[in-house]
Amino acid sequence: MLKKFLAIVVLSFLLGISNLACSGPHGSQVRITILQMNDVYEMDPVSGGKEGGLARVATLHDQLSKTNPNTIVVLAGDLFSPSALGTAPYESGRLDGKQMVAAMNALGLDYITFGNHEFDIKKRSFYDRLKESEFSWISSNVFDENGKPFPGVADTEMIEIDGIKVGIFSLTIKKNFTNYVSYEDPFEVAQKKVAELKPKMDILIALTHLTIEDDIKLANRFPEIDMIIGGHDHENMQYWRGKNYTPIFKADANARTVYIHNLVYDKGAQKKLLINSKLKQITDSLPDQAKTAKVVEKWRNIGYNSFRKAGFEPAKVVTSTNVELDGLEASVRNVPTKLTELIAQSMLSVSQGAQLSFYNSGSVRIDDVIPAGKITEYDVLRVLPFGGDIVTTKMKGSLLKRTLDQGMANKATGAYLQKGNVTGGDGKPWMVGGNILDEKATYSVATAKFLLTVGDDNLEFLVNNPDVPIIENKGDVRKALITQLEKTFGEGK
Ligand SMILES: [Zn+2]
Numbered sequence: 001m002l003k004k005f006l007a008i009v010v011l012s013f014l015l016g017i018s019n020l021a022c023s024g025p026h027g028s029q030v031r032i033t034i035l036q037m038n039d040v041y042e043m044d045p046v047s048g049g050k051e052g053g054l055a056r057v058a059t060l061h062d063q064l065s066k067t068n069p070n071t072i073v074v075l076a077g078d079l080f081s082p083s084a085l086g087t088a089p090y091e092s093g094r095l096d097g098k099q100m101v102a103a104m105n106a107l108g109l110d111y112i113t114f115g116n117h118e119f120d121i122k123k124r125s126f127y128d129r130l131k132e133s134e135f136s137w138i139s140s141n142v143f144d145e146n147g148k149p150f151p152g153v154a155d156t157e158m159i160e161i162d163g164i165k166v167g168i169f170s171l172t173i174k175k176n177f178t179n180y181v182s183y184e185d186p187f188e189v190a191q192k193k194v195a196e197l198k199p200k201m202d203i204l205i206a207l208t209h210l211t212i213e214d215d216i217k218l219a220n221r222f223p224e225i226d227m228i229i230g231g232h233d234h235e236n237m238q239y240w241r242g243k244n245y246t247p248i249f250k251a252d253a254n255a256r257t258v259y260i261h262n263l264v265y266d267k268g269a270q271k272k273l274l275i276n277s278k279l280k281q282i283t284d285s286l287p288d289q290a291k292t293a294k295v296v297e298k299w300r301n302i303g304y305n306s307f308r309k310a311g312f313e314p315a316k317v318v319t320s321t322n323v324e325l326d327g328l329e330a331s332v333r334n335v336p337t338k339l340t341e342l343i344a345q346s347m348l349s350v351s352q353g354a355q356l357s358f359y360n361s362g363s364v365r366i367d368d369v370i371p372a373g374k375i376t377e378y379d380v381l382r383v384l385p386f387g388g389d390i391v392t393t394k395m396k397g398s399l400l401k402r403t404l405d406q407g408m409a410n411k412a413t414g415a416y417l418q419k420g421n422v423t424g425g426d427g428k429p430w431m432v433g434g435n436i437l438d439e440k441a442t443y444s445v446a447t448a449k450f451l452l453t454v455g456d457d458n459l460e461f462l463v464n465n466p467d468v469p470i471i472e473n474k475g476d477v478r479k480a481l482i483t484q485l486e487k488t489f490g491e492g493k
Pocket residue numbers: 078115116117209231232233
């Protein structure tokens with residue numbers, strides 16, 4: 001075990017010349033390059049075109065393959081959903097990640113495991129996406145509703161490269177429960193898979209979609225694993241944990257970065273594995289690969305055209321911000337952020353006379369941070385892919401208090417309420433526009449039509465309630481947010 005750690009230390013020291021040292025005809029050495037992505041929802045570049053973009057990743061893949069034919073591309077989960085483009089109407093349903101599978105087929109993805117967001121889409125779409133995949137799905141702990149493997153999904157993979165056996169098993173976080181999926185405990189499964197694979201494999205890789213806490217636990221409990229290629233956290237990270245200092249790697253979401261892992265396996269008596277990993281930013285310094293760019297363009301046009309039918313111009317620059325807008329689920333379902341405040345404010349802006357606004361945080365689906373800079377209408381569609389109308393209503397202070405209290409109790413779920421012109425809660429009195437909420441007063445409110453017509457968890461008492469009548473419809477919240485962004489940060493730019 002110490003041997004491997006020392007090897008890694010030595011390698012870090014030799015970083016600059018490691019490629020040189022291994023490129024010659026070393027009969028006893030096998031070089032494997034792994035290109036890692038995780039949590040990729042958008043095929044086009046993000047951050048105003050600055051970062052990400054699968055056609056650029058495809059170029060990098062070509063470059064790596066040229067240097068080392070033993071190059072494999074892996075994705076540590078989350079591909080089908082969520083994205084704005086995925087919500088675009090297509091045939092009798094929605095795109096639902098069809099565009100992502102097409103782009104990954106073109107790019108040459110090899111292996112992928114399930115992320116929790118794969119199960120956001122309807123069963124029919126999910127099975128269609130599996131069928132369209134020209135890459136290999138691996139899952140050791142996620143199965144269909146009967147506990148059977150999904151069609152074409154392997155529970156482990158063995159790749160043989162120049163006589164070296166690389167074993168991969170895959171674990172996914174138990175989340176986003178739906179009626180067509182069942183899970184086994186990731187750690188119980190890991191125990192079985194490590195015992196089964198380790199004796200047969202030269203290199204054992206866990207391709208995971210877990211929290212970093214669970215990945216660290218995995219490294220600590222199963223030092224037999226040689227490396228953990230992970231996802232779910234959306235931010236790049238690298239840890240070395242457990243008694244063998246097993247490395248754990250995650251890249252940034254949406255291919256803003258990828259990891260390039262150079263593995264050198266010495267077939268000699270020592271059987272040493274060296275891992276040299278480099279985080280690589282994906283920017284316009286990488287040209288688009290024509291084949292993938294064509295596929296991306298095809299599906300972008302299909303999606304954009306259906307948005308145009310709904311009155312949006314996806315490519316249009318709305319504004320340029322000087323602050324980042326946090327739309328991460330972990331944030332927006334627990335606390336207000338600049339982004340949720342802008343939405344709440346947009347509802348007030350279009351609803352003259354409204355004293356406050358509230359809406360369900362689950363309507364914010366981007367699950368990402370939009371960095372400071374250009375924002376397009378497509379970004380707005382990414383924030384609020386399901387849209388929905390803003391309505392005005394009047395409600396008694398007592399009912400408003402009940403609603404706000406319940407909204408707070410719904411913390412950590414999509415039924416947590418985001419609010420405009422309201423402070424307090426969590427033991428403190430509710431304040432509306434700086435004044436303590438008066439239970440006997442009547443308030444003019446702007447809210448999401450969804451809450452008064454369809455309803456959200458524990459807030460069903462608002463649905464078709466004559467004490468919360470819909471007075472006026474103020475139109476699509478995405479239009480309101482576009483106007484609000486222009487107002488706050490300046491038009492166009
Ligand atoms: Zn995830």
